[in-house]
Amino acid sequence: MMKPESRHFFSSPKGKTSFYRMLRNRFLTGLCIALSLLTLFPLISIVILVIRNGLPLISMNLFTQLSPAPGLEGGGFGNAIMGTLVMVCISLLLAVPLGILSAVYINEYAPVSPVSSAVRFVAKLLTGIPSIICGVFAFAAVVMTSQHFSAIAGGVALAILILPIILLTSEQALMGVSVSYREASYGVGATPFQTIWRIVLPDAMPAIMTGIMLAVSRAAGETAPVLFTALFSQNWITSVFEPTASLSVLIYNFASLPYAYHIKLAWSASLVLVTLVTLTNILAQMIFSPKQR
C-alpha cells in the first residue's frame, strides 16, 4: 500500500482549486447520468406498459389461431404474424439485391461518376421521406394498376422504405474494407469483378447483414406503408395477390374497436412485434458484430 501523501506528483499547485475542480467534475458527471436516465425513461416505460398489458393473453393460441369476430373472445392473430413475415420477406427480396448491387456500383465501379453522386443523393433523401409516402406510391403503382390490395403491394411499399437503408449501410460497409486488401488482390492479377466478389464483399458482409437486420426491424414495425397497400384480412394468407393482415395494421385496427378482448389482442400484438424487432436487433449485434482484425 502506498502511503497517502499530502502533495504528490499529480496534485495541483493549490489545494483549493483542486477541490472546486473535483466538485465541478462530480456535478457534471451527476448531471450527465441524470440526463441519460431521462432519455431512457420513455423507452423503459413503453416496454413496461407493453409487457404489462400484452403478457396476460400470451399463449400458443395467439400464434396459431385467427382473430375472433368483433364482440367474441378467444383466438389470436397467427395470420397477422404470417402476413408481416411474408411482406418483410418480399421487401427483402426486392431491396437487398438492388441495394447491395447499387452500393457495389457506386463504391467500387464508379465512385466519382455523376450517376453515383445522384444515387447517393437520392438515397439520402429517401431515408428522410415519411413512410406514408412510400405507401401512397405503392398504392398508385401497384394497387391501382393491379386493382388489388395485396401482400405484393405491401412488400413493394416496404422495399421502397428500406432500400435506402440497405444501400447506404452497404456502401458504408464497402468503404470500410481496407484498401490494402484491394491492392493485394489487384497486385496478383485479379479483375475488379474477382476482387469485389472474392475479397471485398465477403469482408463487408457482416456490416451489410447488420444493415439488413436494421431494415428488417424497421419494415416489420411500419404501419403506414402497408395500411393501404396490403390492407387487412381476417383469414390466413393463401396468396401474395390478396389483401393481407399484418401485426402493425392489426394493432391499429383493434386498438380502436370498442371491444375489450380486441384491445387486449392489440396489446399482445404490440408485445409480439416489439419482441420480434428487439430480437432481430440483438441477433444482428451478436452474429454480425464486426470481427476483430
Added chain:
Amino acid sequence: MSNDYTSSEAHPIQVSHETARPYELSDVVPPSETNFIKVDDFRFFYGKKEVLHGINLEIPSRRVTSFIGPSGCGKSTLLRNFNRMNELIPGVRHEGDITIHGTSIFDPSVEVIALRRRIGMVFQKSNPFPMSIYGNIVYPLRIAGQGDRSMLDETVERCLRSAALWDEVKDRLHESALGLSGGQMQRLCIARAIASRPEILLMDEPCSALDPIATAKVEELIIELKRDFTIIIVTHNMHQASRVSELTAFFYLGNLVEFDETRKIFTNPSKLQTEEYITGRFG
C-alpha cells in the same frame, strides 16, 4: 528446347487468362539478361503534378536491385508502374515507356491482368487476406481458374518453403492468416506473391514494419529468391540495400541520380548527392 527467346513464341506477359502450362523462366530468359526491364525517358504525373522527370534505367534479370532516396522522391511511384498498379489511381498519366524483356508494358496487346500475374508485389504493410493461410496462397491461382486440388496443395508447400515459412505454419494451414505474427504475415505475403510463378518481384519497403529478427529472415529470403526472380526492392535502410542488393539506384526529387553496383554506390559514388545521402548528410 532452344534458347532462342526472340522467336515467334508469345511473350510471357501476353499470355492471357487461360492458364497455359506452368511457365518456366529458363525456357525463355537467359540467365541475367542485362536489360531485362528497361525504363525509357519515363515521366509520371499525378494529375498535373509531375513526380518522375524522365527516368532512364536498365535492370538486369535475376539480380536484386534496390531503390533508395529520400522520402517523396518517387521510388514507390516508379515501382508501382512496373505492374501498372498506379493505374488504379484516378487522374494519373505517364510519358515515355517501360519495356520488360523487349515488350512495352503499355502496349495495347498487353493485358494488365496477365502483366500483374507475371509480376509479384509485396507491400510495405503486410496485407494477407482475412482468410486461411492456405486460402491466401492459392488465391492467385484460383482467380486464374486453377482448381486442381493436388496442384494447389503442391503450390502452397512450394511457396511456403520458398518463403521460409513452411515449418512454422504447416500444421495450421487452414487457420486464419490474421493470427500470424507481423513477420510471418509479411513472409506469407511474399509466398502469395510468388504463387503464380512470376518472373519479377517488387517489394516496397517490405521490412519497415518488422523487428530486426523478422527483417533478417526476410533479407535472407530475398537473397535466396534472387536465383529465380528479378527483385526490385525499395528501402530506406542503407544497410539493407548493401546487404541484399547487387545494384542500387539512388533517386532524388523525381530524378535518377546514380545507378551502379551497390558496392560502388556505397564505397565510391560518383555523384556528390549520392555520397551526401549515403553518409547521412541529408535526406
